[in-house]
Amino acid sequence: MNYEETHNRAGHLVIGGCDVVELVGQWGTPLYVFDEEAVINNIVMYRNALSGLPDYEIIYAAKALLTVGIARFMANHGLSLDVVSGGELYMALTAGFPAEKIYFHGNNKSAAELRTALDVGVGRIVVDNLYELELIADLARQKQKAADILLRIMPGVEAHTHSYIQTGQLDSKFGISIAYNQAIDAIKLAAGMPEIKLHGLHCHIGSQIFELASFAKTIDVMMALMAESKALGIDLAELDLGGGLGIKYVEGDQPASIQDFGAYLQDALKNSAAKYGLKLPKIMVEPGRSLVGAAGTTIYRVGSIKTNQGGRTYAAVDGGMGDNPRVALYQAKYHAVVANKIGQPPEQTYTIVGKYCESGDVLINSIALPRLEPGDLLAVFCTGAYNYAMASNYNAVPRIPIVTVYRGQSDLVVERETYQDLIRLHRIPARWLKNGV
Ligand SMILES: Cc1ncc(COP(=O)(O)O)c(C=O)c1O
Numbered sequence: 510m511n512y513e514e515t516h517n518r519a520g521h522l523v524i525g526g527c528d529v530v531e532l533v534g535q536w537g538t539p540l541y542v543f544d545e546e547a548v549i550n551n552i553v554m555y556r557n558a559l560s561g562l563p564d565y566e567i568i569y570a571a572k573a574l575l576t577v578g579i580a581r582f583m584a585n586h587g588l589s590l591d592v593v594s595g596g597e598l599y600m601a602l603t604a605g606f607p608a609e610k611i612y613f614h615g616n617n618k619s620a621a622e623l624r625t626a627l628d629v630g631v632g633r634i635v636v637d638n639l640y641e642l643e644l645i646a647d648l649a650r651q652k653q654k655a656a657d658i659l660l661r662i663m664p665g666v667e668a669h670t671h672s673y674i675q676t677g678q679l680d681s682k683f684g685i686s687i688a689y690n691q692a693i694d695a696i697k698l699a700a701g702m703p704e705i706k707l708h709g710l711h712c713h714i715g716s717q718i719f720e721l722a723s724f725a726k727t728i729d730v731m732m733a734l735m736a737e738s739k740a741l742g743i744d745l746a747e748l749d750l751g752g753g754l755g756i757k758y759v760e761g762d763q764p765a766s767i768q769d770f771g772a773y774l775q776d777a778l779k780n781s782a783a784k785y786g787l788k789l790p791k792i793m794v795e796p797g798r799s800l801v802g803a804a805g806t807t808i809y810r811v812g813s814i815k816t817n818q819g820g821r822t823y824a825a826v827d828g829g830m831g832d833n834p835r836v837a838l839y840q841a842k843y844h845a846v847v848a849n850k851i852g853q854p855p856e857q858t859y860t861i862v863g864k865y866c867e868s869g870d871v872l873i874n875s876i877a878l879p880r881l882e883p884g885d886l887l888a889v890f891c892t893g894a895y896n897y898a899m900a901s902n903y904n905a906v907p908r909i910p911i912v913t914v915y916r917g918q919s920d921l922v923v924e925r926e927t928y929q930d931l932i933r934l935h936r937i938p939a940r941w942l943k944n945g946v
Pocket of ligand 1: 570572573591614713715716717751752753754795796797798799894
């Protein structure tokens with residue numbers, strides 16, 4: 510289990526060598542804790558898992574968690590970066606992330622975003638559709654620059670995961686469909702455009718995937734398409750397989766390890782390459798969740814505790830759907846411990862709810878914990894991916910800070926928002942100030 514509790518003699522949870530009770534004393538609650546060493550270990554595991562390939566690149570999917578500091582951290586560790594918006598691109602560049610290692614994704618990039626991408630010289634623009642292809646060609650022509658692209662293909666493979674995070678099936682908003690020759694026609698079109706340098710193909714079938722067979726199916730579809738292109742004289746040197754490897758959130762989740770995932774990909778790639786008589790292209794992977802998900806823990810303080818007539822006991826914490834919308838969005842499940850009572854036996858089953866004005870603001874539906882008292886600290890594990898990144902200010906609750914921990918040291922990555930931050934962009938039209946209508 511990747512959320513094994515390390516604790517000290519006081520029975521306090523320890524993350525990255527830091528006592529969580531002390532962290533809270535310094536930084537308050539709720540608090541995201543980012544365990545640097547856990548991410549570094551995952552990066553090393555990805556490298557080892559793919560090292561048997563002739564050429565590969567690990568591209569961190571920024572959408573899972575991005576701040577200027579995190580971008581810097583990923584650059585320091587030699588990763589490339591997948592960004593999906595002008596905002597993510599801006600953060601990465603502000604952090605000094607090398608532009609040539611940035612992959613620019615998105616199914617509806619604006620002309621302004623594309624212009625910036627061309628101006629700063631991102632490594633690849635991952636083109637989602639024909640409208641975008643024409644737009645990029647136009648912009649590149651105006652700038653008298655070639656655009657380095659991959660084409661995103663919808664491979665028609667259904668990954669077994671929640672429908673909201675499936676992306677590779679034929680009815681998806683992402684990419685160019687493999688069906689009705691649309692993909693091969695797009696490849697021919699792009700390859701014939703003088704302003705476009707088509708380097709290869711991209712696909713991404715979904716997220717939190719446990720069943721590796723979906724990846725093998727995808728690889729086979731993509732390699733068949735590369736063979737079809739080659740037969741037309743279009744040699745594609747790069748294949749980006751996207752992200753998607755799942756992680757263990759709760760008991761019963763059985764994701765493949767990064768090592769097994771890498772070995773599986775390599776086998777599938779070699780089989781398909783042999784089947785279609787192709788040389789192995791350069792392979793890219795774009796992990797998000799499997800790099801940072803288990804490295805994040807959210808620490809909350811418990812407030813009100815009440816038992817209703819049906820016998821359900823609700824324990825409310827000082828955060829909730831504003832810092833973790835994944836439960837309300839797609840019924841995500843989490844495990845938690847009482848950070849100041851590690852080692853004490855579970856005594857009662859609780860429903861952990863947040864402080865937001867929504868009945869759906871539930872963090873954990875049912876969990877057995879030591880007896881809770883107001884003031885206890887609840888640590889919810891595996892909140893490193895798609896939590897801060899999806900956080901909102903619903904109910905005008907300030908967003909919570911991120912602290913990174915490494916070998917006993919803690920440092921701020923994002924400060925806690927203040928009430929002043931909440932209203933920074935608010936304006937009162939002058940007419941309203943005069944009591945006018
Ligand atoms: C294109 C693309 N690449 C990579 C990822 C990262 O996926 P994950 O966090 O599951 O590894 C996503 C997430 O949905 C994505 O859309």
